Amino acid sequence: MAAYILRRVVSAIAVMAMVGAFVFLLLRLAPGDPAAIIAGKSATAEVIAGIREQLGLNEPLPVQFIHWVRDMLRGDFGVSILTGQPVLKLISQRLEATISLSILTMILSVTVGVSFGILAAWRSGGLIDRILAAFSALGYSVPVFVIGYFFIYFFAIRTHWLPVQGYVPIDGGLRPWFVHLILPTVALSLAYIAFIARVTRASMLEVLSEDYMRTAAAKGASSYAMLFHHALKNAGVPILTVIGISFAYLIGGVVLTETVFNLPGIGRLVVSAINNRDYPVIQSVLILTSGMYVLINLTVDLAYTLIDPRIRY
Amino acid sequence: MTITRREIIKTGLAAGTALSMPTILRAQTSPDDARTVRWVTDGELVVFDPIVSLTLAQNHALAIYDTLFESDSKGIPQPQMVGKWGVSEDKKTYTFQLRDGLTFHDGSPVAAADCVASIRRWGQVDVGGKLIMAKVKDISKQDEKTFTITLNEPMPLLIPLLASSYVGYYLAIMREKDAKLPPTEQVTANIGSGPFKFNQALAKPGVSFTYDRNEQYIPRQEPADAFAGGKFVKVDRVVTQYISDQQTAFAALQAGEVDLVQVPSQVLYPVIKSDFNLELEIINTSGQDMFLRMNCLQKPFNNVKARQAMLHLIDQEAIMLAAGFDPNYIHPVTSIFGNSTPYSNDENTGWYKKGGDPERAKHLLQEAGYAGETVVILQATDWPPASNAAQYLANTLRKIGVSAELAPSDWAGVEERRAKKEPIEDGGWSVFISDFTNSKFGNPISLPLLAANGVDYYGWPKNDEYEALRAKWVEVETLEERQALARAMQRLAWDFVGTVMLGQHIEPIARRKSLIGLVHVPSAVYPMWNMQKAST
Numbered sequence: 001m002a003a004y005i006l007r008r009v010v011s012a013i014a015v016m017a018m019v020g021a022f023v024f025l026l027l028r029l030a031p032g033d034p035a036a037i038i039a040g041k042s043a044t045a046e047v048i049a050g051i052r053e054q055l056g057l058n059e060p061l062p063v064q065f066i067h068w069v070r071d072m073l074r075g076d077f078g079v080s081i082l083t084g085q086p087v088l089k090l091i092s093q094r095l096e097a098t099i100s101l102s103i104l105t106m107i108l109s110v111t112v113g114v115s116f117g118i119l120a121a122w123r124s125g126g127l128i129d130r131i132l133a134a135f136s137a138l139g140y141s142v143p144v145f146v147i148g149y150f151f152i153y154f155f156a157i158r159t160h161w162l163p164v165q166g167y168v169p170i171d172g173g174l175r176p177w178f179v180h181l182i183l184p185t186v187a188l189s190l191a192y193i194a195f196i197a198r199v200t201r202a203s204m205l206e207v208l209s210e211d212y213m214r215t216a217a218a219k220g221a222s223s224y225a226m227l228f229h230h231a232l233k234n235a236g237v238p239i240l241t242v243i244g245i246s247f248a249y250l251i252g253g254v255v256l257t258e259t260v261f262n263l264p265g266i267g268r269l270v271v272s273a274i275n276n277r278d279y280p281v282i283q284s285v286l287i288l289t290s291g292m293y294v295l296i297n298l299t300v301d302l303a304y305t306l307i308d309p310r311i312r313y
Numbered sequence: 314m315t316i317t318r319r320e321i322i323k324t325g326l327a328a329g330t331a332l333s334m335p336t337i338l339r340a341q342t343s344p345d346d347a348r349t350v351r352w353v354t355d356g357e358l359v360v361f362d363p364i365v366s367l368t369l370a371q372n373h374a375l376a377i378y379d380t381l382f383e384s385d386s387k388g389i390p391q392p393q394m395v396g397k398w399g400v401s402e403d404k405k406t407y408t409f410q411l412r413d414g415l416t417f418h419d420g421s422p423v424a425a426a427d428c429v430a431s432i433r434r435w436g437q438v439d440v441g442g443k444l445i446m447a448k449v450k451d452i453s454k455q456d457e458k459t460f461t462i463t464l465n466e467p468m469p470l471l472i473p474l475l476a477s478s479y480v481g482y483y484l485a486i487m488r489e490k491d492a493k494l495p496p497t498e499q500v501t502a503n504i505g506s507g508p509f510k511f512n513q514a515l516a517k518p519g520v521s522f523t524y525d526r527n528e529q530y531i532p533r534q535e536p537a538d539a540f541a542g543g544k545f546v547k548v549d550r551v552v553t554q555y556i557s558d559q560q561t562a563f564a565a566l567q568a569g570e571v572d573l574v575q576v577p578s579q580v581l582y583p584v585i586k587s588d589f590n591l592e593l594e595i596i597n598t599s600g601q602d603m604f605l606r607m608n609c610l611q612k613p614f615n616n617v618k619a620r621q622a623m624l625h626l627i628d629q630e631a632i633m634l635a636a637g638f639d640p641n642y643i644h645p646v647t648s649i650f651g652n653s654t655p656y657s658n659d660e661n662t663g664w665y666k667k668g669g670d671p672e673r674a675k676h677l678l679q680e681a682g683y684a685g686e687t688v689v690i691l692q693a694t695d696w697p698p699a700s701n702a703a704q705y706l707a708n709t710l711r712k713i714g715v716s717a718e719l720a721p722s723d724w725a726g727v728e729e730r731r732a733k734k735e736p737i738e739d740g741g742w743s744v745f746i747s748d749f750t751n752s753k754f755g756n757p758i759s760l761p762l763l764a765a766n767g768v769d770y771y772g773w774p775k776n777d778e779y780e781a782l783r784a785k786w787v788e789v790e791t792l793e794e795r796q797a798l799a800r801a802m803q804r805l806a807w808d809f810v811g812t813v814m815l816g817q818h819i820e821p822i823a824r825r826k827s828l829i830g831l832v833h834v835p836s837a838v839y840p841m842w843n844m845q846k847a848s849t
Contacts, residue, residue, distance in 0.1 A: 032725030036732070038360050040367030041724075042749060044761050044769055045732050047438055047497075051365065054497035082359040083518055084501050090518060152564045164564045165556060167520075262556045262565070264520040272357055272519055272557075275695065277725050 005298070012294035019290045020072070023283050024065055033057075034081045034277040055081055068283065078280035080273075087284045090269065097167045098265035100177070101257065102250040104185040109192035110243055116193065117200020117239075118227055124205060132197060139194030148187045148260035155183060165262035184261040188254065192246050199242045203235035210234075236307040244300030251296070252289040347846055348549040350828060351571040353562045355837075357519055357555045362499040363483040364434055371483050371838040375540075376524050376551070377418070378485035378505035381409065381428065382476035383540035386598075386833070388655060388755065390476035391541035393533065394423070394486060394506075404467035405450075411458045414531045417488055418510045425454035430492035431485065432462070432475075437496045439482040440769070441474035441759040444787060470758065470787040479540060479752065479836035481759040508532065508544040508842050509551065521554045524841065537843045539834045547830065547845035566591065566823060572846075573831075575839070577823040579639045585823045593821040599752040599835035600644075600819035602651050603636065603702065604762070604812050606772035608743050611736050613688065618681035620810035621664075625677065626709060628669035633816040635705035636698035642821070646751075646814040649763065649806045654755025655792060656799035661807040675713045688717045689737050691730055691745040695723040699746045702815060706744070731771045745771065751817055752835035757783055757802065765811050774811030 035051040036043070052058055059067075071078055077087040120132040156164040162183050168176035207213065208231055216226055255267035266285060273281035304311045360366035363374035383393045392398060396412040415423035429452050436442035436449075451463040462471070478484055491500040503511040509524035516522050532543040554571060556562040559578040565571045567588065577585060577593075585591045607614035607623060614620050633643040647665045650656035664670075688710060692703035703719060710717035720730070720742065727745055735741040749762060757763035764783065767775030782802045789795055806812075822839075824831070827847040832840045 030726075031722050031729050033729040033732075034725075036728035037725055038366050038368075040370075041728075041747060042367050042753075042761065044440075045771070048732070050495075050497040054495070080359075080518075083361075084499050085518060093517065094519070149560060149564075152561070157564055157567050160568065164568045164570055165561050166565075166570070259558045260561055262554075262558065262561050264517060268557065269519060272359075275723065275725065276357075276359060278359075 001302075005302075008294070008298050008301075012291065012298070015294060016287055016290050020069075020283060020287050021065075023286050024068065024279075027277070027279050027282060028061055028064075030277075032277040034279065037276050038082055068280075072287075077284045080281050081278050082276050087280050090281060091266070091285060091288060094264055094266050094269045096169055097258070097263045098251060098254060098267065100167075100170065100181060101184055101188065101254060101263060101265065102247060104181055105188045105192060105250060106243065106247050108185060108189045109196055109246065112189070113193040113196025114200050114232075114239065116197035118204055118232065120197065120201040121204035121208060121231075122223070122227060124201075124208075129201075132201075136194040136198050139190040140198075142190070144187055144191065144256050145260050147190055148184070148257065151183045151187050152260075167263045167265075180263075184257050184263060187260070188250075188257045192250075195246065196239065196242055200235070200239050203238045204231055207231045207235045233307055237304055237311075240300055240303055240307065244296055244303075248293045248296040251292050350548050350551045350573065350841075350844060350846070352551055352553045352841075353556050353565070353571050353574040354553050355576045357557075358522060358553065359518070360499065361501060361503055363485050364438055364496050365499050367482065371478075372553075373511075373522070374483045374485045374505075375478075375507070375838055376509040376841050377503060377507045377511050378483070378487065379415070379423075379507045379544075380476075380478055380484045380486060382472060383478065383542075384473075384476045385541040386539040386835070388752075388835070389541075390472045391535075391538075393541065394428075404469075405464045407462045407464075407471060408455070409460055409462075412531070412533075415506050416529050417506045418504050418527060418529075419488075421488065422457075423486065423506045424457050424489070425460035427489045427492065428486055429454055429460050430489040431487050434487075434492045434494070434496050435482055435484045439477075439484070439759065440761055440764075441470075441477050441481055441756070442484070444758055445471060445474055468787055469790045474758065477756060477759050479750070479834065479838055480756045483838075506530075508546045512550075519555065521552050524551045524553070525549065532842075537832050537840070539832065540836075540840065544840070544842040546842050551841045563823070566825065569825065572828040573822055573824040575822050576820055579637060579642075581823070582639055582821075590825055590827075591823055592826050593823055594831065595819055595821045596831055596833055596839055597750070597820065597835070597837050598833050599651075599653075599750050599837075600642075600817045601748045601837065602646050602751045602754060602817045603633070603698070603746065603748040603815040605706070605744050605746045605815060606731075606762075606770070606812055607810075608734075608741065609767075609772055609774045609811065610734050611741055611743065612686045613678070613681060613683050614743060616681040617809055618677045619683060620813075621808075622674040622677035622681065623813045624664050624807065624810050625666070625670045626674035626713065627706075627813055627815060628667070628709075629814065629816040630667065631669075632702050632705050632709075633818060636702040636815075636818075638698065638816075638818040642819045644817045644819075646817050649754065649803050649812065649814075650757075650799055651751040651754030652817050654752060656755055656757075656796055658796070658800050658803060660800040660803045664807065669709075671709075671713050678713065678715065683715070685716055687737055688715055688743040689720050689741070690717060691727045691742050692719045692721045693724040693727045693746070694721045698818075699748075702746050703744075706746070734773070746815065750835070750837050757799075758786055762812060765806070765809065772811060774809060776805060776809045776811075779805040779809070 035048045038051050039048045079086050080090060116132050120129045123129050152164050155162045163180055166180055168180050170177045216230055255271055258265040258268045270285045356369050358369045358373055360368060360370045361373055363370045379394050381395050382390045385391050394411055394415060395409050397410045400407050432452055436446035448464045448468050450465050454460045488504055491502055494500055508527055508530045510527045512523035512525050526546045526549050532545050535542040537543055562574050563581050566574050585593055607620055609615055629645040644652055646652055647662040648657040690703050690707050693699045707717040707719050730742050731745045733741050753760045761769040765774045765776040765779045767773045779802055782798055785798055829847055830844045832843045
């Protein structure tokens, strides 16, 4: 097991190094000059040239790359080209909103999605199954911004039950933190609930048709015991995989939800940084999110051993 | 696993309770915002130094810094930080004395040395400032509150240029130690002497910035008049929020979470008008003038006839509607000095024809010897009006036989490419579209677009006769003399055609009716003083 973890960590570092180099090159090849963005729309070329010089953007690319790698290895992620703020500070300010939204979304999605999947499999072909299939199709196919705007209209503007937008950090109070996250969480969860429910149903159906399930039924096992003691455990590996992928995707890919509900998360940070060609911020966020992808995948892989003793590393 | 009716009822009650909880929670967590204004800005504030950037830094600077002179609604310079001032008999030495009681937000008094350093820094980037510096013999402090500007020759435009904060770079009076930084290096201290203090602790980059009332600020006693007059702050706090999604910003306004949306989407105007709690208001009395620039160094627009063809081709109303602007808020622009500036005039505007004149344009292109060269139009896809206008322009050009191609990219890409002077084959360009606040067109000294020296602004038109007239602008003394110069300049400008105007659009802000007293200015840079909540 230790050797396996070590192998994964080494490969993760290699992946992140490749991501870093690729992103560095891609950003420099893309059109757009941070100095021009800083200077503003009506600035003259002379002023822009001065800012480029000041920022060190005139240095050859290999020199810029070496400086960046050297600083990263020292744990220095640099400062934002535009704001002059340390990149790590900017990221930490944004990370909380994204992590909060992701965790709440996963809790809701897993709880409801797995329950729906089990219920649909158990009542396969029946009315409940068909209702849940319709819900899954709807949840999976309606874009999050449509659901988001609907929620805002109904729950914020019409009824004034919940706030339209914004985020309150957890140290600003558990209640305001939670209240501001209800709508984005539910809006975002619908697709994940549908996804997890469909995978759970398919996986459960496969297990439920196994001989040992028929044997358990013949021996008089209760529905509860059959579903939760026998079937769910054996159907767990694909469900866990889906949950892992979904969580990893959430960390880096909730831009739309963050935009609709005006949440200051990592997704919006990186979009804004890309628009402003803020190289240090983009590079650092992508390194960080790729690291999180790797970490979540590793955790999921290790968790397989807990639900399926046949898996060994 | 049967579910009983009782369990369904219990579950229903629990769900109902859970759904009603947020209302209670929300009531408990809503801030008491009777004296806080929440303002949704047009963009994301990323650069804070108004000498480094011409972006939203100007709005930020207007809140936290003060300046020496400000222009009133008639465009007349009025003293702001300056108490008394005078000019020597030979009109070469200006003496300025600061008002009593001016202090920076860190408690230190504003001194003459701070003003001297701030003028010198500003003078390195602002076009008007550079002009002053070119004529300056000496700027020095005389005592703690007095400083002088000594010129090599009289310069009647000195005070108007010092008061041109809404035209070029804002002459923010900073602490001497901040103002001594090079103009390319950002000042991040955010310490000014203006009516608001920047609340560093509550700053959330990309999300919101908080400005608190500066209790120590002593406003002038005159009523607020555009940028001039008393900067009376009637709220305790202004929170500027950046909400990237227009629909969400509007929903927040409807729900009362914010008080003002600076640039509401035009498609929402009817909804705003129909909402009893909301109002559209034109704060920027000047509006924005959209224009296109052609690359005068490369074919086909290195030929003046081809540039004249563009002047005749454009149907301003059609292009502004294609850009997506509300027909109630657009106007044609036929003067190089924009609409309604003191120098707007109708000299040499015979080319203007409602609907354009494609036949004349086609004829002029033939005279220019147009041989099918590709015309590359830079299209800023992240700026919808300019993107739409570029598409319309390409289509219009194709209709008269021009091989027009769009080069889509975000605005950052446009900015980078428009700086290239090379031919199309080497990554150059032919046309780009941009805009400036209309009032800026009233200042041919500070607005680089109105230069024709082949250097100052992208497109690089060159006309020595025009430049000679522009140089006289700072020498003449009266408004009438400058108006006469303006006519002469315009006569030449519409012949060599460095710029083609596409029209003016005015964008109202959307506010809750409870927010009143907003100061109207001829600029897209908005003051935060004077406004208040109706209930306070």
